[in-house]
Structure formats: C-alpha cells, structure tokens
Amino acid sequence: MAHASLDKRDPTRKPGKTTRPRVRVLLPLPFPGPFDYAVPDSLADADLRPGAIVSVPLGRRTETGVVWDNDSVLPPEFAPPPMPAVADGRLKPVAALLDLPPLPAGLRRFVDWVAAYTLSSPGMVLAMALRTTATIPTAPVLGWTVADPPPPDLRETPTRRKVLEVVSAHGPLTAAEIARRAGVGVGVVRGLADAGALRPAPMAAPPAFARPDPDHNPPVLTGQQADAAHSLRELATQGGFSVTLLEGVTGSGKTEIYMEAIAACLARGRQALVLLPEIALSSQWTGRFARRFGAEPALWHSDLGPRLRRITWRAVADGAAPVVVGARSALFLPFPDLGLIIVDEEHETAFKQEDGVTYHARDMAVVRARVAGAPVVLVSATPSLETLANVGAGRYRHLVLTARHGGATMPEVRTIDMRAHPPERGLFLSPVLTEAITAATGRGEQAMLFLNRRGYAPLTLCRTCGHRMQCPNCTAWLVEHRARQILTCHHCGYQEPVPPACPQCNAEASLTPIGPGVERITEEARATFPDLRIQVMASDTLPGPAATADAVARIARREIDLVIGTQIVAKGWHFPHLTLVGVVDADLGLGGGDLRAAERTVQLLHQVAGRAGRAEAPGQVLLQSYTPDHPVMLALVSGDFEAFMRQEAEQRRPGFWPPFGRLAALIVSADTPDAADATARALGHAAPHGEGLQVLGPAPAPLAVLRGRHRRRLLLRTRRDVAVQPLLRHWLSLVKPERGARIDVDIDPVSFL
Template sequence: THAPPVLEGEQADVARALRDTVAEDRFSITLLEGVTGSGKTEIYMEAIAACLEKGLQALVLLPEIALSSQWTGRFARRFGTQPALWHSDLGTRLRRVTWRSVADGAARVVVGARSALFLPFARLGLIIVDEEHETSFKQEEGVTYNARDMAVVRARMDAAPIVLVSATPSLETLANVGAGRYRHLRLGARHGNASMPQVRTLDMRADPPERGLFLSPVLTSAIRDAIGRQEQAMLFLNRRGYAPLTLCRTCGHRMQCPNCTAWLVEHRARHILTCHHCGHNEQMPPACPSCNAEDSLTPIGPGVERITEEARATFPDARILVMASDTLHGPAATADAVERIARREIDLVIGTQIVAKGWHFPHLTVVGIVDADLGLGGGDLRAAERTVQLLHQVAGRAGRAEAAGHVLLQSYVPDHPVMEALVSGDFTSFMEQEAEQRRPGFWPPFGRLVALIVSADTPEAADMTARALGHAAPHLDGVQVLGPAPAPLAILRGRHRQRLLLRARRNIPVQPIMREWLSRVKPERGARVDVDIDPISFL
C-alpha cells in the first residue's frame, strides 16, 4: 500500500476507533457522521486497510455508480491498486470475471451499487454504506428492498462489522443510534483548514428576478464575482429538461402523457416532449393539439436546460457544464465531467441531484440553489428531511479548500424550518424536531409502513380490487389501514393505480399480517397488487 494520509486530532481518533471495530472481528453497526468535507472517505479507508491486513474482503456500497470514478481514484492513491467494480453497466464478460474473483477471494475490495450485496464473498470482513441516507439505495422496481437495510442483514449473516456513512444521516439511522443499537462516531470539523460554507436565504418575494428570468440579482452578482476571482460556481435545480409543463396560451391545454397522469417535460435540446415516468417521447407540435393555435405553446417553470439558457445569456464568457442524468450518459461521461471541473476548465456547473453526491471540487466557492422550496410539496412524509439532506449535500460542495464557500438559497418561504436549519447548519436540532413530529402518530421510524399498490388495465378492475382489499383490511390493535385512494400517479404506463397504506406500531410484525390480508382477496382479472414494505415513494 501507499503511505496513508496524515490524520490529525478527531480524525485520527475516529480512524483508530474504526480500526479497533474491524479488529474485533464480529457483527457491529457504526454510524460515521461527519460534516461535508470532513474526510469521512479517508477515515473509512483506514477501516478497509485494517480489514485487508486481516486477509478479509471489504464491500463498499455507493448510491450512485457515477461516483465510483472519483472514489476509485482516491482508493488507488491510498492503496496503489484498483478495487473490483460491480454495477449494471458492466458487460457480461467482466461480470463473470468479477463474480469469480469475489467468490475465490482474489477481489479484496469491491465497490458497487445495490446489487453488489448479493455477490458470493469468500471472506467478507467489512461493509461500508456511503451516503447511507440516499433514497437511491431503495430498489423500487421488481423485488423492492433497501440496500442499506439489507447490508445490515448481510453483515449480521457474515458476522462482519458495518459502517454507515453520512453528513446527513436518515432519521431511521439516528433513531437506532438513540436506541443504543448503533454506535455513533462524529466528525465536527472540515479537513485541513477549510471552514463550513456560509449559507443565506434570498427572499424571492422581496428580491425577485426580472420578468421571465429565474436567477435573482444577488445570486447572479455572486456568481459573476466568483468567476471574476477565477473560482468556480454551481447552480442546482432538481428538475431535468427545459420546462416541467407546456401550456397553450390560447386555450389553456396542457401537454400530458398519453400513458400516465403526468405532464410532458420539454427537452429543448432534442426538440421533444418526454414523460419522466414511462419514457414516452413525442415531437413538440407546431400548433396546439386542442385548439390548433400556432406558436402558442409556452414553457411554464424552469428545468435545468432553461436555467442553462439564462446563464449563457447572463454570463456569456463563462465556460458552462451541465450535469444531469440525461446529459451525462454513463459513468465514463460523468468521470470526464468531474475531471474537467477539477482541471478548472469549467467556470459554472449547472446540475440536478447528481451534483449533490460526494464530489470533491476544491475550487468551487459559490453554490446557488435555484428553487429551495421544490421538494417541500406533495404528500411525502419525508419531504422536509429529504430537502434538508439534499440541499445540505449540495451546499457541502462549496468551499472545501482554502477559499471560503458561500451558498445562496432562493426561497419564497425563507422562515420555513428547513431553510432555518440550512442557514444555521444545525442539522441535529432539525432532526430532533422532525422526530418529535413523527413520534405521536407512529410514523417511521417509530412505526412501520406497508404500501399496497393496485394496478389494472381498467379503472373498474383497479377500483374493485382496491375496494376488496379495503373491506378485508385487518382490524388489529396498533394497526391502521389508510385508503384505498387513487395514487398521485393515477395512471402509469397505461395502468390505473390505487393505493392503500398500512401503518403499524414498531413492535408489530407486519409480514404475517400482510400474508393473511392478501390471502383473503383475489385480484380482479388484469389487476395486480404490489407490496412495498417501508416505502420511500408515495406516488
């Protein structure tokens, strides 16, 4: 191995504690919580080193395989070798080779996405789940499971320690720490002499952008100043495409997906309207399909493409890069984009949630959140928690080296608890308040949820199956069934959808209740019932 990095103070203490955990050679769960830029990766690499010294294998789960490029670079610098990679973009031949080398113990460190959990490790000695709060660890299609929770199960089966890593741990994980089930290690300071970024809200009611624009004057001048100092800036908007809705100015017709109850999103670069739920594409029509008025179709609201258009007009000399899942195709393109930012070939990065991952951009000093209120609507019980986590992670890209970082949140509700938590940086108090709101109603993590999603070819079949499930619902102490009700996405890929939600106290085993309930109902012809235990999505 190469020389390990010099760790000092609390970093050295935490690294020593993790090495000791690996040395114990038994199942244990540790939360490694550290502010963004505190060196969590370097510290858990010390645990990997301890695992390798014992001749055991280590598994690192990342929420976004695009992250693996920067991660493997850091790993190679630390250990002088490349880890084995496992993700859905691997070709069949590479898969076979990796599978065998994991099974015979030759692959000592595996870094991968969710499915790496199921590899046949010969001698698994450590599991790391990086960014454990990320919802992408939950598989929504096919067999639904949460890779973070399954990683804990796998660690128990292999009698191996597991480390959950995050700057913004999930409420579920914090509740387990509070109950004494998980050990808690904390890093309160950034690595080196970097300071935490200054965060402030821009009240969009008091200081609105010019008509037809989306960036406020304060934000544009902050970006202009950063670029003038030869530093980098970032704009974040968690919305792909040009505009989330296209409307006819003459008759009010909205361009809707023929297969889903969802608006079509304009992707201007490709001259198409697309559905982000089912993938349906169609050309942008020259006239309104409802009233035939020409040139009357208007984009409503901004997507990342529209912000890019505004940025190009506002900063004509800036070198701009867009990071979104539909502009970066695959890990190689993402790795190339990250390299260009690191080499300072880019002045302004504009991105969706892919920029919130654990990237290290040392020259980036100004981050603008275009619409900080975006994630707060909808009927998602974790909306506030997720918004704080996402925006805190985005903010954490700023000021990670010598120059101070500044984060500007554009919001119409600057006094919302989420905005106040982001400005103060007091994530712990916010999560304590969030817990207090959920505890009385036995909402997760203080209770269990199970979603039943009924889908059918016809609305009648969906309705009758959902009603039958409602009539057969269990009547038990500590258990409540909500619904049936049409799903927020009432039609998806041409299928009509209804939802029911079972809520149970934490100590009640839900699997036998569900088996008994489902056994009493025969779905109508053309209908199916999907069960999602501990749901993350409520669409």
C-alpha cells in the same frame, strides 16, 4: 443440516421404503420455493450439496438454478408455506452440475431473509444473486504446451529447439509470448503446432483484479479524524457484527477515515464491500481508492458489459476481488468471506429499489453484515431519521466529525427572499445571485447552480386554450427537452416531438414552457454570463461514469467557471476551487404529502451546500426561496441539523410514523380502472384490525396511471413492535385479484407515488 444430495427419503413415503436421491433446486423465477429434482446416476458422485449451481429442466426448456438448503433458518411466522412434496415417479433429473463456484451459505440465508421480509418470491431474490449473464461459465483461454510423446518424424532446427525449451520450462503460453521469449517469429511456433510437437492446453487466467495494499499510502489524520479511523480499524480487525454511524460535516474526511477500516479488513485477508448511491460517483471514488491502496477496486453496477460482469462475479466468488464498490445490487454478490460493509451517503433514497423486489439497500446491508458476522459502517453528513433513532436506542455506535479536514471552514449559508429580490420577468435567477456569480468568477473561483429538475421545462401548455401536454400512459406532464426537440415522460420514457401547433385547438406557435428545468437555467446563464465556461451535469448530459469522470476532471483542472446541474452534483464531489453554490429553487422538494419531504430537502441541500469552500478559500451558499422562514431554510442557514432532526422526530412520534412505527404499502395496478377499484375495495374490506394498527385507503395513487396501468394504494401503519409480514401474508390470502390486476407489496416505503 443434511446435504440435499444425501437426502434419500421422501417424507410422503412410509418408513422403511427407499426413494430416489433428490435435491431441492431454487430457480431465479417467481415461484414460492424450490422444486425437487432427482439425482441421476450420471451425477451420483457429483458434489450436489446446497449452493451448487446446476442446470435443470423446466417444462420444455432448461434453467439455471441453485441447490437449496433443506431447513429454513427463518422464524415460523416469517417462513413461507412449504412447497408440496413430489412423488418419485414425477421427479425430473438434474441435467448438469455447472463449473461455477457454489453460492455461499451466507448468501443463501440472505436470499431467504430478504424474500421473507419483503414478501417476495425467493426465486426473484435469487435472480439478483445469480444474474444469468454473470454465471455463464467462461471458456478457458488456450495456450500451447509440448506434446507428449513428441511426433517421431519431427524435423528439429535450432529455432525449433529454442521454442520447445521455452514451452517446456514456462508453458502453456500463447504463440505470441512463446515467440517473444524464444526470440523467433510466430511462424516457427505455428509450424511446430502443425507438426504435432505442440498441443493446445488451458492457460492459468491472470488475476482479474490487482490486490490492494493496505500499507501503500496511509493518510495523515489528526484529532477527530484520527480517533474515528482508529475506532473503525479496531472494529474491522476484531470482526463480528456491529453497526456504526460515521457522521461528519461535508469535507470532514469521512471517505479517508472509512478507507482505514477497509485497510484493516484487507490486512486480515477478508473482502470488503462499499455501496454508493450513484454509479456516477464511482469514477472519483476509485481514483481516491487507487491513490490510497495502489490498485483499483472491482466495480459492480448496471452499466457493466456481460463479459466484465462474468469476470467480476467469478472473481468475487473465488475471493479474487478483495474490494468491491457498487450500487445496491452488489449486496447480492457471492462473497465467500465478507469482512466489512460500508454504506456511503446512507440517507440517500437511491438505495431504495422500487421495481421488482422492493428493498432498501441500507437496511439490507445491515442484515447482510449480521449474516456474515461483519461490521457495517453507515456514512453520512445528514443521517436519516431511522439511523439516528437506532443510535438513540443504543443499537448503533456513533462517531461524529464536527470539523472539515485540513483546516477548511464550513460555508456561509444565506437565503435570498425571492419576494424581495425577484428575477426579471421571464428569468429565474435573482439579481443577488447573478451578482455573486460575477464576483466569484471574477476572482478566478468557480461557482455552481443547482436545480433538481431535468430538461428545459416541467410543463408545456397552450396559451390559446390552456391545453397541457400530458403523457398518454401516465398521470404526469410531459417534460420539454429543448436540446433534442422532444417532450418526454420521466416515469415511463414515452417521447414525442414538440408539435408545431396545439394538438387540442390547432393554434400554431402557441405552446409555452412553464417553469424552469436545468436546460432553461443553462440557457439563461449563457445569456447572462457569455464569457464563462459552463459545464452541465445531469443524467441527460452525462450518459455514464466515463462522461462524468471527464466532466469532473475538467472542473478539477479549472477549465470550467460555472457548473450547472441536478442532484448528481450534490453527491460527494471534491471541487477545491468552487466557492459559491446557488440553489435556484430551494422550495422545490417541500410540496406534496410526503412525510419525509422536509428531511429529504434538508439532506439534499446540505449536500449541495457542502460542495462550496472545501479548500482554503471560504465558501458561500445562496438559497433562492419564497419561504425563507420555513424550518428547512432556517436549519440550513443555522447549520443546526441536529435540532432540525429532533423537531422532525417529535412531529412523527405521536402518530407512530417511521421510525417510531412501521409502514407497508399495497399497490394495486390493473389494465382497467374497474379492475383496480374492485381489487382495492376487496383489500379494504379484508383489511386487518386491532390495537396498534391502522389501514389507510384504498385511494387513487398520486400517479393514478403509470405505464398504462391504473393504480390504487392502501397503507398499513403499525406500532414498531408489530410484525407486519404475517399480517400482510394473511391479508393477501383473503383476496383474489381481479383479472388483469396485480398487488405489489412495499415494506417500509420511501416513495408514496
């Protein structure tokens, strides 16, 4: 591949005619490809090879971009159409080469691949890798060094000579550090600087992150755990691309086992990436990591401030961040030597990005590992059906842990038939569950109540006229948050105060909450158990990782008797004194037309159940259900996850539903319903036809209005061996959206809202 800075020829010119040196620059903007820029004389000797981060003019502003490769590595059917060539006279010059590490070749290939697979513009994928705030060059920290030559009229004293000796031997140093080492006041240092005997000089920045020690505190593993750790260590030591599913019951030591793969990766001097589905998990995870390796990893998530984001991005690019733990966006960091990827809780839907570039971080982690030539480990107690299908086809290795670590036993799971044991009128906890909580806390143990619904009540209606409080921007009910006295939409963020009267009929004090949210369950628990110390764990009450870490620490110190939470409590926490888990509404996730509803419910409730009995005391899980004979409830009670997933697979296989077929969604959104309908109809008329494929729709989306835009959906379903991207690219080329309308593509959709 020729370096772009050496590409002297324009393919539009006739042979024999020289042209201005040019480079292709990809900008983090929604353009279909890179733009050509001229290399000015001032940068003729600069290293403008692919990957260099540059500043270029675009219209009347200046943008940061990346010198891009000349040759595509994508198969022709996936590659986007080439950008038209630009004549020499119209080329604008590159403005500057920025003092930043270049984007590695593997990351550039990954950007191109993700853009082609998701049918996104490569610039928008690059935006996730470039992160403008992260790539702003950081000004160097200045210290003091000895001026050469020294000022001829310098008046020397013993204290000044001591300062000059320290700076000569150890500079550049800060004024405070010079004064400390010389045993003088800072005023002496400042006096030498004012006299011209010291001059400012950039200091070597201290390492941003301590280097983890792979031999610091290795765990004692036996049996299945030791065998699995040995297998993963070998994979990380040998290197090369591979995919391994590490499946183990909750509490089986999966984290300790895959940390041994990280240790082997570190021993080879390579970098490791760990993806977690929730930022809140990072606090407890980093504590376990620090105990194992004697240092904390680098963190990468949306809550990082701009300064720490710049430091972390640069440390990753320089190889100074050996281990990064982060959310899905960490996949796009500029690792120069990525040797291992871990995807913890690989089944989690939180790994799917729904806005902007829609991608699934688990699947893209496999691609990133293939590009890097590194092993990837997918970790779960309840693997996704897609991952299990790849195991069954022989594409993924499989390691299974059937027992909890350290002798702990799996909890007993029972259903509470709410038809036979209903709660009192106006309440939501069955007497069977409240008695179990009283018994567990009476023994000095901890209990947990789980309800995957934020707020106080999911619906508020008027008792007089039946009016329901609805979001003005979305097809969704407003959720009451009683602690803040507001009604809010969990889709667009709209808020309004709880009105004193019905806005429809003006009846006062007639608005009534319908159904429970976690706030309402907390209110009931405080009334039922007035002596218990209660901790609520939900995204509304724990605004960030620090608050989550504090709550987890209080639970671990046994300062809490009863934990009440949403799905944040299901994710990987280790509470050794928690023995009882009660699921308030086990049927909650089974409604609607989502083909993955049963699978998701089993995975979520199995995770929640796994918080119970993780130490010596046995655990108990009680599921409040109005359908105790549902296959999901029977699977949870029996613990036979494998049989349940086999049944799920057999239901999906005949209709070529994932993972036995491919899905791609087209979501039309527009300012008006007419524009949405017209664009959706045009897509329907132009829909592809053929053996092994079917187009469903157009139809109104379940959220027919979202953030003020009217939405319609079409769904393309094909056999597994059909490449959907070329089909979609041709299909979209046939339709021009109505004014104000937009067509979004979601390859392998997870949500159908």
